[in-house]
Amino acid sequence: MKDFTFSTTRTIVCEAGAAGQLAGYSRAAGASRVLLVTDSGILNAGLLDSVLPGFDCTGLRLGIFDRVEADPKSATVEAAVHAARALGAEMVIGFGGGSSMDVAKLVAVLAHPDCRQSLEELYGIDNVRGPRLSLLQVPTTAGTGSEATPIAIVTTGETTKAGIVSPHLQPDTALLDAKLTLGLPSKVTAATGIDAMVHAIEAYTSAHKKNPVSDMLAREALRLLSANIVSATHRGSDLQARSSMLLGALYAGQAFANAPVAAVHALAYPLGGHFHIPHGLSNSLVLPHVLRFNAIVAAPLYAELAECMMGGDCLSGSEVSKTDTLICWLENLIAELGLPNRLRDCGVTEGILPHLAADAMQQQRLLVNNPREVTEQDVLAIYRAAF
Numbered sequence: 001m002k003d004f005t006f007s008t009t010r011t012i013v014c015e016a017g018a019a020g021q022l023a024g025y026s027r028a029a030g031a032s033r034v035l036l037v038t039d040s041g042i043l044n045a046g047l048l049d050s051v052l053p054g055f056d057c058t059g060l061r062l063g064i065f066d067r068v069e070a071d072p073k074s075a076t077v078e079a080a081v082h083a084a085r086a087l088g089a090e091m092v093i094g095f096g097g098g099s100s101m102d103v104a105k106l107v108a109v110l111a112h113p114d115c116r117q118s119l120e121e122l123y124g125i126d127n128v129r130g131p132r133l134s135l136l137q138v139p140t141t142a143g144t145g146s147e148a149t150p151i152a153i154v155t156t157g158e159t160t161k162a163g164i165v166s167p168h169l170q171p172d173t174a175l176l177d178a179k180l181t182l183g184l185p186s187k188v189t190a191a192t193g194i195d196a197m198v199h200a201i202e203a204y205t206s207a208h209k210k211n212p213v214s215d216m217l218a219r220e221a222l223r224l225l226s227a228n229i230v231s232a233t234h235r236g237s238d239l240q241a242r243s244s245m246l247l248g249a250l251y252a253g254q255a256f257a258n259a260p261v262a263a264v265h266a267l268a269y270p271l272g273g274h275f276h277i278p279h280g281l282s283n284s285l286v287l288p289h290v291l292r293f294n295a296i297v298a299a300p301l302y303a304e305l306a307e308c309m310m311g312g313d314c315l316s317g318s319e320v321s322k323t324d325t326l327i328c329w330l331e332n333l334i335a336e337l338g339l340p341n342r343l344r345d346c347g348v349t350e351g352i353l354p355h356l357a358a359d360a361m362q363q364q365r366l367l368v369n370n371p372r373e374v375t376e377q378d379v380l381a382i383y384r385a386a387f
């Protein structure tokens with residue numbers, strides 16, 4: 001067996017309704033001033049209604065920064081850091097999807113009184129120096145797994161996103177409260193659920209850091225996500241399905257935090273950057289085509305995942321034929337979830353595909369993890385197939 005190291009979020013609380021006890025968790029962490037980072041959609045959906053009363057009857061000071069947007073910009077991170085400093089925050093709570101949780105991670109670093117780094121100095125791998133404020137994450141989508149990853153993604157220009165990867169970004173606590181996800185709109189449920197599935201699939205085939213713990217988590221993530229994504233999308237009030245999705249997304253996050261994602265994500269980012277296609281949907285649009293490209297080397301692993309996702313009974317034949325079956329099954333799933341499946345249906349124009357391919361090649365941080373080497377010509381061919 002190859003040597004490996006596995007790290008994850010230290011404390012995981014999984015309890016429907018647990019968000020009502022956030023004040024207690026803050027006090028237990030020794031904080032008296034807490035900044036909660038979220039977005040206005042979450043505030044307007046009333047998701048903080050169960051949280052705020054808990055803070056009213058304690059001596060804690062709670063500040064709320066609710067200006068995070070989807071695919072947060074660096075200016076948003078700076079504004080949230082400013083709010084945390086003004087409050088004298090000792091703890092940061094990320095409350096929302098990946099966008100809010102990623103901003104919360106960076107606030108925890110940059111608003112620490114001893115921090116001498118700027119946001120620009122953090123981009124890339126292992127550039128963050130500690131210490132940071134205490135950090136608790138409450139996911140309200142079952143998707144990014146950011147509550148269990150040492151990663152934050154920021155929109156840095158008009159069309160570009162950059163990642164910050166550091167052990168200092170690994171949250172202290174993840175609090176999974178499935179009740180918060182009952183009202184997640186069906187399109188967001190479907191797209192963020194596919195994002196979580198891609199995390200598990202790409203972790204399982206990750207070229208350099210694939211490891212037995214990530215493998216175990218990826219397989220269990222895919223069992224939970226495959227069995228529940230349709231119910232969660234079309235019968236949103238099904239608490240059992242919602243809980244399974246949230247746990248599956250956490251497992252997938254834990255898996256890819258230690259066995260990083262690859263070409264699906266590398267090709268998804270330019271779609272988000274240029275056309276503001278949500279992260280999960282960008283992944284979904286290229287997923288079957290990247291798997292088809294990778295199959296020549298990754299079929300043995302995809303065949304194993306096919307059994308987790310579809311159950312052993314309906315599968316027979318060679319690894320290649322199981323992989324073909326899996327890819328068709330994923331295409332049908334994407335249609336059943338009501339997600340578009342062609343780039344042209346999401347505002348992408350054919351003429352821009354070479355430009356997107358050149359942008360995707362910039363994501364070497366991700367491409368190096370792909371099981372099959374990818375050239376710019378390959379990327380262009382995959383975009384054309386997805387068009």
Ligand SMILES: NC(=O)c1ccc[n+]([C@@H]2O[C@H](COP(=O)([O-])OP(=O)(O)OC[C@H]3O[C@@H](n4cnc5c(N)ncnc54)[C@H](O)[C@@H]3O)[C@@H](O)[C@H]2O)c1
Binds near residue numbers: 047069141146150280
């Ligand atoms: N840190 C990581 O490891 C990691 C991994 C993958 C993606 N990301 C990043 O995460 C971001 C995407 O996050 P996301 O897909 O979770 O979406 P998001 O955080 O951008 O949220 C999408 C929308 O859903 C709404 N919403 C969220 N929860 C809701 C709920 N329970 N009820 C009603 N509405 C709700 C929000 O208001 C928002 O409008 C991107 O920036 C992506 O690059 C980070």
Ligand SMILES: [Fe+2]
Binds near residue numbers: 144
């Ligand atoms: Fe993702």
